[in-house]
Amino acid sequence: MSPTPSTPELDQEPAGRPNARRGASAPVSGSVWTRPPRPTRRRLSLETIVRAAIDLADAHGLDAITIRRVAAELNARPMSLYSFMDRKDDLIELMVDEILGEMVLGELPKDWLAALHAIAAQTRAVGRRHPWLIAAIMQRPALGPNAVRHAEQSMAAIAGLGLEREQARTLLIAVDAFTMGFGGLELAGHSMRQRDGLTESQWADSTGAYLDDLSRAGRAPHLAQFAEEPSDHAFVTSLNWLLAGFAASHGKTTGEPVTG
Amino acid sequence: MSPTPSTPELDQEPAGRPNARRGASAPVSGSVWTRPPRPTRRRLSLETIVRAAIDLADAHGLDAITIRRVAAELNARPMSLYSFMDRKDDLIELMVDEILGEMVLGELPKDWLAALHAIAAQTRAVGRRHPWLIAAIMQRPALGPNAVRHAEQSMAAIAGLGLEREQARTLLIAVDAFTMGFGGLELAGHSMRQRDGLTESQWADSTGAYLDDLSRAGRAPHLAQFAEEPSDHAFVTSLNWLLAGFAASHGKTTGEPVTG
DNA sequence: TCGCTTGCCGATACAACGTATCACAAATCG
DNA sequence: CGATTTGTGATACGTTGTATCGGCAAGCGA
Numbered sequence: 098m099s100p101t102p103s104t105p106e107l108d109q110e111p112a113g114r115p116n117a118r119r120g121a122s123a124p125v126s127g128s129v130w131t132r133p134p135r136p137t138r139r140r141l142s143l144e145t146i147v148r149a150a151i152d153l154a155d156a157h158g159l160d161a162i163t164i165r166r167v168a169a170e171l172n173a174r175p176m177s178l179y180s181f182m183d184r185k186d187d188l189i190e191l192m193v194d195e196i197l198g199e200m201v202l203g204e205l206p207k208d209w210l211a212a213l214h215a216i217a218a219q220t221r222a223v224g225r226r227h228p229w230l231i232a233a234i235m236q237r238p239a240l241g242p243n244a245v246r247h248a249e250q251s252m253a254a255i256a257g258l259g260l261e262r263e264q265a266r267t268l269l270i271a272v273d274a275f276t277m278g279f280g281g282l283e284l285a286g287h288s289m290r291q292r293d294g295l296t297e298s299q300w301a302d303s304t305g306a307y308l309d310d311l312s313r314a315g316r317a318p319h320l321a322q323f324a325e326e327p328s329d330h331a332f333v334t335s336l337n338w339l340l341a342g343f344a345a346s347h348g349k350t351t352g353e354p355v356t357g
Numbered sequence: 358m359s360p361t362p363s364t365p366e367l368d369q370e371p372a373g374r375p376n377a378r379r380g381a382s383a384p385v386s387g388s389v390w391t392r393p394p395r396p397t398r399r400r401l402s403l404e405t406i407v408r409a410a411i412d413l414a415d416a417h418g419l420d421a422i423t424i425r426r427v428a429a430e431l432n433a434r435p436m437s438l439y440s441f442m443d444r445k446d447d448l449i450e451l452m453v454d455e456i457l458g459e460m461v462l463g464e465l466p467k468d469w470l471a472a473l474h475a476i477a478a479q480t481r482a483v484g485r486r487h488p489w490l491i492a493a494i495m496q497r498p499a500l501g502p503n504a505v506r507h508a509e510q511s512m513a514a515i516a517g518l519g520l521e522r523e524q525a526r527t528l529l530i531a532v533d534a535f536t537m538g539f540g541g542l543e544l545a546g547h548s549m550r551q552r553d554g555l556t557e558s559q560w561a562d563s564t565g566a567y568l569d570d571l572s573r574a575g576r577a578p579h580l581a582q583f584a585e586e587p588s589d590h591a592f593v594t595s596l597n598w599l600l601a602g603f604a605a606s607h608g609k610t611t612g613e614p615v616t617g
Numbered sequence: 618t619c620g621c622t623t624g625c626c627g628a629t630a631c632a633a634c635g636t637a638t639c640a641c642a643a644a645t646c647g
Numbered sequence: 648c649g650a651t652t653t654g655t656g657a658t659a660c661g662t663t664g665t666a667t668c669g670g671c672a673a674g675c676g677a
Contacts, residue, residue, distance in 0.1 A: 140625085140626085141625080141626090163662080163663065163664085164663080164664065164665080165662080165663075165664090173626080173627095174626065174627050174628075175627095175664090175665085176626075176627070176628085176629095176665080176666090176667095177625070177626050177627075179665075179666095180624070180625050180626075181625095184664080184665080185663095185664065185665090186552070231495060232492065232495045232496050234541075234542075234545060235491060235492045235495050235541040235542075235544075235545055236492045236545065236548050236549075237545060237546070237548065237549045238542075238545040238546045238549065238564075239545075240564065240567065240568075245571060263591075266591070267587075267591040267594055267595055268595075270539070270542065270587055270591060270595070271535070271539075271591075271595035271598065271599075273538070273542060274535055274538035274539035274541070274542050274595070275531070275534055275535045275538055275599070276538070277538045277541060277542065278533070278534035278535055278536070278537045278538020278539070278541065279530070279531075279534035279538070281494075281495040281534070281537060281538065281541065282494075282495075282498075282530065282533060282534050282537065284495075285494060285495055285496065285497060285498040285499075286497070286498045288496050288497065289496075289497045289498065292446075304498075304500065307500065308500075311505060327527075327530055331523075331526070331527040331530060331531075334527055335527060335528075335530070335531035335534070335599070335603075337602065337606070338531065338598075338599050338600075338602030338603040338606060339531075339535070339595070339598050339599040339602055340598075340602065341602035341605060341606065342597065342598030342599055342600065342601035342602030342603075342605070343595075343598040343602075345601060345602070345605060346597070346598060346601065400654085400655085401654080401655090423633080423634065423635085424634080424635065424636080425633080425634070425635090433655080433656095434655065434656050434657080435634095435635085435636085435656095436636080436637090436638095436655075436656070436657085437654065437655055437656075439635095439636075439637095440653070440654050440655075441654095444635080444636080445634095445635065445636090
């Protein structure tokens with residue numbers, strides 16, 4: 098057996114290990130056990146890279162995703178990441194698809210209306226958990242396996258309605274467009290706040306003051322309200338409108354609309 | 358009078374003027390008229406910068422907006438632009454607001470339904486003309502004067518309904534969210550196509566083939582349809598659902614729904 | 618067992634980026 | 648006319664994405 102300790106269970110390093118500068122010219126000294134564990138090949142994997150990048154983006158925004166910084170987070174060298182991907186943009190696509198996995202529901206309500214509401218609510222919740230998600234999707238289409246799963250689940254939700262292809266497609270795109278658009282408008286300020294390191298209330302104060310000024314100047318009398326964040330209630334209400342409008346135009350009857 | 362020709366009407370340079378390298382150490386030689394015109398101070402202005410940046414973004418995408426490249430487009434040096442703005446992000450905000458100006462309509466239909474449809478259609482048209490717009494808005498909130506004008510116009514459109522504050526706000530946000538979301542999903546592939554220099558049909562072919570593969574593999578039987586671009590008809594139909602649903606929930610009667 | 622291939626890692630390098638800084642000249646204002 | 652402001656240009660610094668190269672460990676055929 099080689100002198101390299103091969104106990105991966107013990108390899109759970111405390112994440113802040115003292116400058117484990119392994120590599121070419123590191124002199125071998127001391128006991129095997131006092132030395133940092135030799136890296137097994139396969140230290141990195143696409144999954145750990147994507148996961149680290151997601152954590153970074155959640156904490157510091159999409160702009161914080163640089164190859165160098167993700168690598169540093171993993172105690173790796175920048176170019177190592179390129180063994181697993183072709184370019185940085187690929188990483189972002191992978192991050193998006195990973196998160197899209199959180200969007201597909203474990204089980205689906207039987208009623209199509211309730212099912213679409215549940216999917217939309219989940220989409221919105223995930224979007225808020227990862228505030229960079231929606232902006233990222235608006236820049237590159239989501240085509241990965243989890244995006245596919247999401248689409249399939251939406252189709253399953255309305256399968257019972259027996260719609261024709263085109264109508265089904267229109268309905269599903271409408272729901273997704275509304276949900277993503279709502280989340281996008283809602284979170285538009287997020288990355289900006291993050292960039293300038295403002296707290297939520299600092300941001301609300303400054304935009305509120307700005308809009309108040311405009312109102313007082315008479316240029317936009319009813320505008321100040323837009324400083325407020327859109328509410329869950331507004332989301333559910335609007336989605337009800339959309340779906341009720343669809344239902345009416347198709348003569349489908351359903352239970353009560355979902356109340357927010 | 359100074360020897361500098363002060364005929365700004367003739368200053369319409371043919372845009373490709375021979376390397377007009379003015380500046381400190383350029384030797385003065387030849388006739389005044391054969392020399393390039395001395396730059397009047399104020400060569401640049403915020404407006405020309407923003408306009409140049411918009412043209413660049415329309416042609417090559419938001420990623421093509423670099424201070425250096427915009428400056429080059431104006432035969433200026435990069436740092437000159439910073440006399441007019443504090444940072445690059447400000448330029449993008451200014452670009453967005455400039456385009457938002459194209460979104461406010463000259464006159465508004467009297468009927469609230471027709472008016473909201475007209476606004477949404479205009480929003481969508483502008484979004485397609487400037488494919489980078491929606492992604493940009495999803496990253497930073499639009500707060501400029503033209504964003505304000507757009508919001509005011511939307512409020513004017515439904516003023517006749519006598520809604521209370523919260524309801525009006527919900528309705529307008531819903532329409533904007535749907536419109537922006539629809540455009541965003543629609544244009545998501547655009548910047549990616551642009552990045553890789555693919556034509557629209559190359560892109561459609563490759564994603565179509567990919568989704569067909571998935572379908573054949575049985576993993577997503579009904580998916581291929583999503584390769585197709587959403588249509589105007591789908592947009593109008595869905596918007597009708599949303600607005601009809603709203604109208605029904607408020608007992609407002611209107612004329613016929615708009616047909617796409 | 619040996620040697621070859623394959624795949625991951627590390628170091629270095631380069632062009633392009635945003636932007637701080639400084640110097641200078643024209644424009645403007647007292 | 649002198650002082651101040653303002654637009655411009657040159658240069659420089661730190662950071663980014665990523666090409667390239669060289670090395671080493673693991674797996675594999677002989």
